[in-house]
Amino acid sequence: MQRHLHIVSFDIPYPANYGGVIDVFHKIRCLHRRGILITLHCFEYGGRKPAPELEKYCNKVYYYKRRTSLLKQFSMLPYNVASRVDDKLKERLIEDEYPILFEVLHTCYLLGDPDLKARRKFFRHSNIEHEYFRELAKAESSFLKKMYLRMEARKLQRFEKQITHADGILAVSEQDLAYFQKTYPQTPSVYLPSFHPFDELQCKTGKGDYILYHGNLSVPENHVAALWLTDHVFSKIKHRVVIAGLNPQASLIARIKAYKHIELRENCSEQEMQQLISDAQVHCLYTAQATGLKLKLLNVLYSGRFVLANTAMLAGTSLGDACEICNSPQEYIRAIDTAFTKELTGELIEKRKAILAPMDNAPKTDKLIELIN
Numbered sequence: 001m002q003r004h005l006h007i008v009s010f011d012i013p014y015p016a017n018y019g020g021v022i023d024v025f026h027k028i029r030c031l032h033r034r035g036i037l038i039t040l041h042c043f044e045y046g047g048r049k050p051a052p053e054l055e056k057y058c059n060k061v062y063y064y065k066r067r068t069s070l071l072k073q074f075s076m077l078p079y080n081v082a083s084r085v086d087d088k089l090k091e092r093l094i095e096d097e098y099p100i101l102f103e104v105l106h107t108c109y110l111l112g113d114p115d116l117k118a119r120r121k122f123f124r125h126s127n128i129e130h131e132y133f134r135e136l137a138k139a140e141s142s143f144l145k146k147m148y149l150r151m152e153a154r155k156l157q158r159f160e161k162q163i164t165h166a167d168g169i170l171a172v173s174e175q176d177l178a179y180f181q182k183t184y185p186q187t188p189s190v191y192l193p194s195f196h197p198f199d200e201l202q203c204k205t206g207k208g209d210y211i212l213y214h215g216n217l218s219v220p221e222n223h224v225a226a227l228w229l230t231d232h233v234f235s236k237i238k239h240r241v242v243i244a245g246l247n248p249q250a251s252l253i254a255r256i257k258a259y260k261h262i263e264l265r266e267n268c269s270e271q272e273m274q275q276l277i278s279d280a281q282v283h284c285l286y287t288a289q290a291t292g293l294k295l296k297l298l299n300v301l302y303s304g305r306f307v308l309a310n311t312a313m314l315a316g317t318s319l320g321d322a323c324e325i326c327n328s329p330q331e332y333i334r335a336i337d338t339a340f341t342k343e344l345t346g347e348l349i350e351k352r353k354a355i356l357a358p359m360d361n362a363p364k365t366d367k368l369i370e371l372i373n
Contacts, residue, residue: 004098008107009042014051018216019295026195030365032057078155080106112165123166130157135289139220173316198302208281210240218247225286232329282339283307290315306339322355
């Protein structure tokens with residue numbers, strides 16, 4: 001018997017080059033491999049274009065223009081939800097009776113629609129959105145943007161009750177699972193870590209000759225992390241450093257130029273970024289926001305050498321044993337110096353493989369198929 005699933009994505013999930021879309025794309029890839037027929041609905045904005053690559057994995061792909069006019073700011077709905085309301089999406093969803101997976105809160109406008117009451121519906125979260133937006137507001141220097149983020153956080157917290165219409169909540173971290181179980185005890189919640197590109201560990205043995213920090217540098221969380229690492233860690237050492245990511249802000253570009261041993265790589269292709277990750281000796285991960293599951297953490301653990309991370313980066317995971325935990329500049333500097341005296345061996349890779357087993361795509365795919373059917 002053929003099994004079908006609608007997936008409503010907040011963005012076009014290809015190329016899979018930043019956190020949220022990595023989870024969506026590789027979830028689609030893994031489900032396709034198991035014979036699930038996927039109808040994908042995705043919102044188009046921010047310069048991302050319709051992607052023929054998605055047709056390899058989906059039975060049908062539909063695109064909807066995200067409506068980003070200023071008027072949406074005055075809606076009672078969160079802007080990120082109001083800008084993704086589309087009548088055509090509903091028309092297509094009610095044409096059949098297949099289950100629906102709503103990817104992150106931003107796509108959940110139709111979750112409580114009476115015409116979909118009898119359908120099996122699931123909510124996949126990426127962050128506790130109101131907490132995430134409040135943290136973004138703290139990191140934002142522009143007063144107007146800060147006010148917008150705070151207002152959006154309040155709207156998202158009110159709107160979050162919409163998820164009680166779901167048949168299940170798919171939580172990316174153990175920490176967030178506990179939040180949903182406590183806040184919405186009548187709605188079943190399960191722990192389903194993020195999907196990722198790796199069906200097996202791809203770590204290179206041996207040594208690299210540089211330190212890497214990578215991420216979407218236009219996101220305030222990553223911008224602040226890159227500045228913190230540059231000011232407090234990278235500027236204090238002599239090892240070569242590469243900071244890589246999408247759309248870095250001018251202040252970060254200027255800061256990096258002050259140091260000859262720190263190199264900025266802007267807007268790398270997916271292949272270039274993966275090469276940087278696999279060739280590095282040390283991955284320095286840092287965040288001030290203990291929200292969601294950081295997909296860059298999974299990426300470097302599956303394909304990189306030595307990984308340094310602070311406690312907030314590891315929140316809600318059991319991955320601390322696969323990393324060196326650092327919470328102060330001095331701890332990062334000492335750990336970097338130590339890592340440059342080591343080689344990554346086959347034995348260390350086998351130990352990491354055992355720690356990462358719960359994060360493998362195969363058991364997550366099994367669990368998701370069982371849930372939706």
